[in-house]
Amino acid sequence: xxxxxxxxxxxxxxxxxxxxxxxxxxxxxxxxxxxxxxxxxxxxxxxxxxxxxxxxxxxxxxxxxxxxxxxxxxxxxxxxxxxxxxxxxxxxxxxxxxxxxxxxxxxxxxxxxxxxxxxxxxxxxxxxxxxxxxxxxxxxxxxxxxxxxxxxxxxxxxxxxxxxxxxxxxxxxxxxxxxxxxxxxxxxxxxxxxxxxxxxxxxxxxxxxxxxxxxxxxxxxxxxxxxxxxxxxxxxxxxxxxxxxxxxxxxxxxxxxxxxxxxxxxxxxxxxxxxxxxxxxxxxxxxxxxxxxxxxxxxxxxxxxxxxxxxxxxxxxxxxxxxxxxxxxxxxxxxxxxxxxxxxxxxxxxx
Ligand code: IPM
Ligand code: MG
Numbered sequence: 001x002x003x004x005x006x007x008x009x010x011x012x013x014x015x016x017x018x019x020x021x022x023x024x025x026x027x028x029x030x031x032x033x034x035x036x037x038x039x040x041x042x043x044x045x046x047x048x049x050x051x052x053x054x055x056x057x058x059x060x061x062x063x064x065x066x067x068x069x070x071x072x073x074x075x076x077x078x079x080x081x082x083x084x085x086x087x088x089x090x091x092x093x094x095x096x097x098x099x100x101x102x103x104x105x106x107x108x109x110x111x112x113x114x115x116x117x118x119x120x121x122x123x124x125x126x127x128x129x130x131x132x133x134x135x136x137x138x139x140x141x142x143x144x145x146x147x148x149x150x151x152x153x154x155x156x157x158x159x160x161x162x163x164x165x166x167x168x169x170x171x172x173x174x175x176x177x178x179x180x181x182x183x184x185x186x187x188x189x190x191x192x193x194x195x196x197x198x199x200x201x202x203x204x205x206x207x208x209x210x211x212x213x214x215x216x217x218x219x220x221x222x223x224x225x226x227x228x229x230x231x232x233x234x235x236x237x238x239x240x241x242x243x244x245x246x247x248x249x250x251x252x253x254x255x256x257x258x259x260x261x262x263x264x265x266x267x268x269x270x271x272x273x274x275x276x277x278x279x280x281x282x283x284x285x286x287x288x289x290x291x292x293x294x295x296x297x298x299x300x301x302x303x304x305x306x307x308x309x310x311x312x313x314x315x316x317x318x319x320x321x322x323x324x325x326x327x328x329x330x331x332x333x334x335x336x337x338x339x340x341x342x343x344x345x346x347x348x349x350x351x
Contacts, residue, residue, distance in 0.1 A: 001305065002035045006066035008059065010044040011089060012279025013289035013340075014072025020291035020344030021070060021298045024317075027348040028302065028310045039066060043096070044089040044279075045076035054092025060099055068301050069100075069272040072294065073279035098138050101267035103165070104172045105135040105244065106300075107276055109231065109251040109261060114323045118256030118331060121228060126254055129231040132176060133251060135244025136161075136169045137265055140195070142241045161195045161240065166202040172266075173238035174210040180235055185216045187223050187239040187247070199240065220247070227251055252276055257330050259290030262297035264304065271304060273297040287339040290328040292318055295347060317350050 007022070009015040022038060029036045041059040048054050054074070063069050074089045096102075110130045116123050144158030170186070177184040186203045188196035200217055207215055218226070220243045226233065227247065231254050239247065252261045258277045265272045275293030283289045295318060303311035321327065326346045329337035338346070 001307065002037070003029075003068070003305065004037045004039065004066045005301075006059075006063045006069045007038045007040045008043045008063070008069060008071045009040065009046075010072040010074045010279065011046055011076050012073050012281045012284040014044070014074070014279055016285075016287060016340050017275060017289055017291040017294040018070065018072040020340060020347070021294040023344045023348045024295050024314060024351065025070075025298045025302075027351040028298075028313060031313065031351055032307070032310050034307070034310075043071075043092050044074035045079065047092060048087055048089060052087070054087060054089045055095040055099070060096070063096070063100055063270065063272075067271075067305070069270070070294075070298060070301065071272055071274035073275065073277065075279040075281070077281050094142060096272075097265065098143065100270035100272065101138065102265035102270055102272055103136060103138045104169055104266050105137040105248075106176075106264040106266065107133045107135060107244075107248040107251070107261065108263075109133070109248075109254050111255050112260070112319060112322050114319070115256040115260075115331065118333075119254055121231075121254060125229065126231055129254055131231060131234040131237065131251070132180075133237045133239065133244055133248050134169065134173050134176065135248060136165065136238075136240050137244075138241075139165045140241035159193065159195045159240070159242070161198055163198065163202050166199050167206065170203050170206055170238055173236055174206060174213055177213045177236045178210065182213050183216070183235040184213050185218055185223075185234055185237045187218055187220050187237055187243055189220050189243070190217070191219060195240070203238070223247065224250060228254070248276060257290060258293075259328070259330050260292050260296070262293050262300050264297070264300045266304075271301070273301045287341055288329050288337070289340050290330050291340050291344055292321075295344075313351060314347075317347050320350060321347055 009018040041062040074093045141159040144160040146157040188199045190196040190200045252258045261276045299311040299314035
């Protein structure tokens with residue numbers, strides 16, 4: 001297969017972890033006879049610095065023309081503590097999601113046998129955890145009307161959803177549940193929020209189309225608690241944008257390191273793959289960040305193009321690196337800490 005992939009390294013550790021995913025993907029392509037054309041493009045603070053815009057039109061054109069996008073991270077501390085900044089790197093991320101129509105964000109949480117004791121949770125709580133949070137990504141409070149009134153002394157952000165937006169996300173959730181254990185949990189705050197009541201009403205109306213799927217409805221505050229108590233109770237979770245943002249960070253630590261979890265964002269046409277961690281500016285340029293979340297995001301990319309053996313090959317070699325202790329400092333616990341680039345080299349070589 002011939003794949004054209006837009007490469008958006010972004011900020012902080014983005015470029016370093018992306019380099020490793022490229023190495024590993026190229027090794028997979030060589031092994032299975034595929035051809036990958038990478039087209040780098042600017043995004044985030046790096047793009048603001050060079051063209052004054054965190055998601056330039058040229059980058060959008062490259063993403064639209066590509067079969068998929070591989071994305072690193074976005075964000076820079078010099079913007080974080082400056083509420084008056086007019087352009088922010090994160091605006092680029094939101095604009096990219098919206099313009100590419102990436103309405104469904106797939107964030108899996110699973111455990112690695114060799115890392116079970118690295119989790120902050122007890123072994124017996126997390127063994128067998130294998131869940132997917134399907135987060136709505138282009139609606140809700142992230143994109144609703146916002147502003148100030150009352151001379152700037154009152155601020156508001158609006159959580160708005162249309163039935164159609166909920167349906168297209170829920171449809172993906174039902175379909176995903178059908179390929180897994182046929183359990184779907186809709187997470188909302190329907191005891192308080194009108195938008196959540198529309199979520200519940202919409203998902204309930206869809207149940208008849210998927211008679212085999214067992215659907216449960218839970219409030220987000222309760223799920224925040226239950227997720228760390230009994231993560232293996234969950235399989236596919238669907239939820240709105242902000243709840244999904246919070247729950248996926250929470251879920252990511254179950255595996256032992258945030259540096260391990262990949263994600264995919266998909267729309268009607270576009271597909272984007274990225275680690276769920278952020279730009280980790282403290283580590284930028286030091287060659288110490290864990291590249292595995294990005295490498296595993298590349299595995300999700302191959303899988304979505306129906307290249308299952310290729311995806312499996314990546315997961316197998318990642319498991320092997322973990323079992324053999326070829327890990328970055330977040331996982332080395334006093335043992336040898338490998339550099340980001342060394343982990344990437346090792347993975348590519350061992351493929
Ligand atoms: C994420 C991030 C983003 C979000 C930020 C960087 C805007 O936290 O992808 O989860 O809130 O969606
Ligand atoms: Mg987040």
